[in-house]
Amino acid sequence: MPNDPVPGLLAHACQILEAQFALPEWAPVPMPDEDAMAEVLRDTAVRLGDNYPYFHPLYAGQMLKPPHPVARAAYALAMKINPNNHARDGGRASSEMEIEAVAELARMFGWSEFLGHLTSSGTLANLEALWIAGKIAPAKRIVGSEQAHYTHQRISGVLKLDYGAVAADQHGRMSIEALEVELKKGDVGTVVVTLGTTALGAVDPLHEILQLREKHGFRIHVDGAYGGYFRLIPNALDENARLAFAAISEADSIVIDPHKHGLQPYGCGCVLFRDSAVGRFYKHESPYTYFTSKKLHLGEISLECSRAGAAAVALWATQRLLPLTEGGVFADGLARGRAAAIELDRRIREEPAGKRYFEPLRLGPPELDIVVWKVAAANPAGASQAAQNIFTACARRNLHLALVQLPQSWFESGDRASTETAGENVTCLRSVLMKPEHEAWLGKIWDELSAACAELGG
Numbered sequence: 001m002p003n004d005p006v007p008g009l010l011a012h013a014c015q016i017l018e019a020q021f022a023l024p025e026w027a028p029v030p031m032p033d034e035d036a037m038a039e040v041l042r043d044t045a046v047r048l049g050d051n052y053p054y055f056h057p058l059y060a061g062q063m064l065k066p067p068h069p070v071a072r073a074a075y076a077l078a079m080k081i082n083p084n085n086h087a088r089d090g091g092r093a094s095s096e097m098e099i100e101a102v103a104e105l106a107r108m109f110g111w112s113e114f115l116g117h118l119t120s121s122g123t124l125a126n127l128e129a130l131w132i133a134g135k136i137a138p139a140k141r142i143v144g145s146e147q148a149h150y151t152h153q154r155i156s157g158v159l160k161l162d163y164g165a166v167a168a169d170q171h172g173r174m175s176i177e178a179l180e181v182e183l184k185k186g187d188v189g190t191v192v193v194t195l196g197t198t199a200l201g202a203v204d205p206l207h208e209i210l211q212l213r214e215k216h217g218f219r220i221h222v223d224g225a226y227g228g229y230f231r232l233i234p235n236a237l238d239e240n241a242r243l244a245f246a247a248i249s250e251a252d253s254i255v256i257d258p259h260k261h262g263l264q265p266y267g268c269g270c271v272l273f274r275d276s277a278v279g280r281f282y283k284h285e286s287p288y289t290y291f292t293s294k295k296l297h298l299g300e301i302s303l304e305c306s307r308a309g310a311a312a313v314a315l316w317a318t319q320r321l322l323p324l325t326e327g328g329v330f331a332d333g334l335a336r337g338r339a340a341a342i343e344l345d346r347r348i349r350e351e352p353a354g355k356r357y358f359e360p361l362r363l364g365p366p367e368l369d370i371v372v373w374k375v376a377a378a379n380p381a382g383a384s385q386a387a388q389n390i391f392t393a394c395a396r397r398n399l400h401l402a403l404v405q406l407p408q409s410w411f412e413s414g415d416r417a418s419t420e421t422a423g424e425n426v427t428c429l430r431s432v433l434m435k436p437e438h439e440a441w442l443g444k445i446w447d448e449l450s451a452a453c454a455e456l457g458g
């Protein structure tokens with residue numbers, strides 16, 4: 001592993017932090033037994049070894065990206081205080097840092113006026129957005145593409161709101177025609193628009209959905225939990241994604257997960273509302289908190305009570321080092337992952353004719369940085385089994401990919417499927433190339449993939 005700068009940087013920052021508290025000497029009770037702690041930490045390290053190497057460029061499977069060293073250091077530094085961003089009573093500095101960091105996220109989407117805060121996950125952030133949607137249109141339905149994250153249907157169930165799935169087109173995006181059929185029923189209150197689906201990284205055509213809003217009137221909630229940051233690299237996107245991200249400021253609410261593409265440790269989602277007046281729905285009394293300051297306490301505008309102030313500190317520090325600007329270092333990192341995805345897809349598409357081992361999606365190159373492909377086989381069951389075998393053979397070679405179920409009609413061979421199997425899903429290989437290092441490692445990833453296939457007789 002490369003030299004980790006965090007321990008040295010952290011020790012220095014801890015001294016600066018501690019020096020600010022002029023307090024009488026004290027000692028913890030009981031005094032920590034360092035030998036016992038060292039032994040427990042040794043066991044802990046051994047237990048943690050049972051993991052996929054998420055930090056390494058050969059981990060190219062799920063949506064897992066290592067936090068930036070400055071985020072790890074700032075999070076650990078905040079642990080000296082362990083602030084709670086429910087109220088300023090428990091996290092004065094970290095609440096201010098959260099407000100500043102969230103304003104940067106909102107600014108990235110073109111909002112200077114908004115209401116928003118961090119959450120412990122994308123699920124919680126989406127829950128708050130749909131909760132507000134239900135408050136504003138209590139008797140109306142929520143709809144989202146069948147490729148939207150499963151969380152929307154579950155959350156709607158929790159909130160007792162009717163939810164409907166809209167068909168996806170052959171690009172994996174919400175079908176505008178299918179959406180219009182739903183809208184004509186007159187009972188849709190909110191459309192969930194996913195800018196970057198979990199399976200494919202497909203981008204729903206927000207710019208076209210906005211035109212339907214003129215006609216039918218509904219709220220738009222953008223789920224950008226995974227894809228939101230791609231707003232920073234318009235020139236690296238194809239037309240649909242570029243137009244959709246350019247229209248994002250027209251949404252009523254947006255979710256983005258700094259713990260996905262934003263280089264943060266887990267426990268960092270974010271929800272933003274364009275109309276800050278939705279704050280009225282959060283109004284509640286807390287007899288125990290909100291007494292140290294007349295300024296806004298974040299608990300007054302969030303559903304969660306205790307929340308890690310350290311998550312806000314880590315995000316604030318990361319955005320200070322790597323501002324969310326087009327053309328900046330952070331944006332360049334996103335563009336590198338996307339370049340790796342385009343290159344992997346190109347290699348799959350350009351396998352020599354007659355020697356095709358893989359079959360690309362017919363929808364074309366990836367919209368963001370997720371690549372999905374099928375194994376060529378006589379039938380869907382054979383393709384699914386082969387994908388599983390390749391997944392396992394790659395893992396033995398330290399190349400970690402993922403699997404996903406997709407309609408076989410999304411591949412050309414789907415046309416040749418028998419009538420009995422035409423509607424079936426097929427298991428495909430999937431790779432999320434979200435680390436900047438993936439660009440330089442793509443050649444090695446391809447070599448390992450090819451070697452795994454050769455091992456299996458491909």
Ligand SMILES: Cc1ncc(COP(=O)(O)O)c(C=O)c1O
Pocket residue numbers: 063121122123124126149151194196197198223224225226227257269
């Ligand atoms: C588009 C999208 N929305 C929501 C979620 C859920 O986010 P979380 O896992 O942080 O709860 C995910 C997770 O992958 C996602 O990709």
